Amino acid sequence: MNAIDKDFATAAVALPPPFASAPAPARGPDWHPLAWWGAAAAAWALICLPLLLVDVPPLTDYPNHLARMDVLANMARVPFLASVYEARWSVIPDLAIDSFMPWVVSVVPVHTAGRMLLALILLLDVAGAAACAAVLHGRRTWWSLGAALAAHNVAFLMGFLNFNLTLGAGMLLAAAWIRLRQRTPAPVAAAFGFGTVGLLFFGHLMGLFFHVVLIGSYEASLLWQRLRRCGWRPQAACRAVLASWPVALAAVPLAVLYPLSGLHGVPGDRSTALCRRCPASSTTASRSTRQPPVPCSVSWEHAGCWGASAPRPARCSHWCWSAACIRWCPRRSREPPLWPHGLR
Numbered sequence: 488m489n490a491i492d493k494d495f496a497t498a499a500v501a502l503p504p505p506f507a508s509a510p511a512p513a514r515g516p517d518w519h520p521l522a523w524w525g526a527a528a529a530a531w532a533l534i535c536l537p538l539l540l541v542d543v544p545p546l547t548d549y550p551n552h553l554a555r556m557d558v559l560a561n562m563a564r565v566p567f568l569a570s571v572y573e574a575r576w577s578v579i580p581d582l583a584i585d586s587f588m589p590w591v592v593s594v595v596p597v598h599t600a601g602r603m604l605l606a607l608i609l610l611l612d613v614a615g616a617a618a619c620a621a622v623l624h625g626r627r628t629w630w631s632l633g634a635a636l637a638a639h640n641v642a643f644l645m646g647f648l649n650f651n652l653t654l655g656a657g658m659l660l661a662a663a664w665i666r667l668r669q670r671t672p673a674p675v676a677a678a679f680g681f682g683t684v685g686l687l688f689f690g691h692l693m694g695l696f697f698h699v700v701l702i703g704s705y706e707a708s709l710l711w712q713r714l715r716r717c718g719w720r721p722q723a724a725c726r727a728v729l730a731s732w733p734v735a736l737a738a739v740p741l742a743v744l745y746p747l748s749g750l751h752g753v754p755g756d757r758s759t760a761l762c763r764r765c766p767a768s769s770t771t772a773s774r775s776t777r778q779p780p781v782p783c784s785v786s787w788e789h790a791g792c793w794g795a796s797a798p799r800p801a802r803c804s805h806w807c808w809s810a811a812c813i814r815w816c817p818r819r820s821r822e823p824p825l826w827p828h829g830l831r
Contacts, residue, residue, distance in 0.1 A: 523627050527617065530635035534609050537639075538602045548646030549601065552584060555761050557597045559589040572761055578747040583649040583656075583690035585760040604648065609638045611655025618662035619701070622669070653694025657687055661701035668709070673733050680737025688744050695741070706734050 538544060543553075562568045584604060591600045616634035621627050643651055660683045667676040680702065687695040710731055717723035 520627075523629070523632075526629075527613065527632055530632050531610055531613055534613075534635050534638045535606045538605055542598045544602070544605060546605075546644055546646035549605075549648070552646065552648050553597060553601045556584065556588040556592050556600070559585065559761055560592040560597075575760055578689075578744055579760060580688050580690075580692040580695070580744070580748055581649050582760055583652040583694075585649075586689065604652075608643070608648065608651045608655060611652065611659065612638050612643075615655045615658025615662070618659050619665075622662045622665045649691040650694055653687055653690035654697055656690065657694050657698030658701065660687070661698050661705075664702045665705050668705070668733075673730075677733035677736040680733060681740060684737050685740035685744065688741060692745075699738075699741075702737070703734065706731050 543550065558568050558572050559574060562572060562574065588600065588604060591603070594600075595603070613632070613635050617627065617631040620631035642654075664676060664680055664683070667679055684695065684699070687698055710727060713727035713730060714724055717727055
């Protein structure tokens with residue numbers, strides 16, 4: 488271990504959550520832990536209730552995703568599908584559901600598998616917000632369950648399944664990063680971040696971006712504490728900045744994988760694992776990405792649930808709002824969904 492790690496390894500592990508130094512507010516009655524878990528399960532069941540009422544939930548891009556999963560699952564058994572479509576597995580930052588849903592569809596009916604996926608997305612949204620609140624405030628908070636009120640948000644209703652799945656997973660992994668930075672040496676967190684960034688890259692690029700903003704905001708708060716502790720002396724400040732090296736290591740997979748994905752400066756649609764063999768057709772069974780991604784919503788609800796139970800919300804407002812203003816969604820396809828012949 489070099490001199491930089493010797494100076495800051497112990498301090499980085501011992502640092503409390505950035506806003507834990509404020510005096511604790513008056514707390515309500517001490518509820519049994521099972522009460523919180525019961526309320527969380529009830530909230531998740533309530534937001535999943537609409538999925539039991541219809542076979543195909545009215546989400547804009549959902550039929551496109553469902554058709555693509557069915558084609559990928561049945562392409563080897565149906566010659567017609569193999570003559571029209573081909574699977575294309577490469578470095579694509581939009582494979583969250585493509586990576587496992589074809590195998591699920593081969594086991595359970597396609598409509599059941601689709602609704603199971605939607606329930607999983609809703610679970611990850613609520614669990615991710617609750618986990619971030621727990622690690623930041625040092626305890627499970629009732630306010631964090633308010634994320635269930637915003638689970639059916641614009642991105643979900645538009646059917647951006649890859650983005651929503653990666654977003655929920657990104658919040659959970661960001662909470663795990665914060666916990667590791669609080670309790671383990673820096674190399675452990677760096678190795679964890681290296682793996683999770685690579686995994687989330689293949690899920691969805693914008694979900695990964697949200698994850699990077701979360702851990703970057705937390706690391707910025709740690710850096711601010713170290714700089715204040717060292718008195719802003721040049722040499723000590725330099726060591727404080729270099730002590731944030733786990734973030735730089737975690738960014739390596741993004742720097743390597745993005746050029747390999749061919750998303751910049753290359754014409755054509757490289758964003759899905761399924762493409763048509765007939766280039767003359769103007770419609771595809773997958774979501775088109777001819778238009779560049781644009782912001783279509785801002786997710787302030789999750790950050791609000793994390794910060795509402797803070798002792799002094801003003802102290803964490805810079806963290807919450809920086810995370811809140813980075814919920815980006817790809818522009819929805821202007822093409823109608825195409826259901827191949829024989830699919831129901």
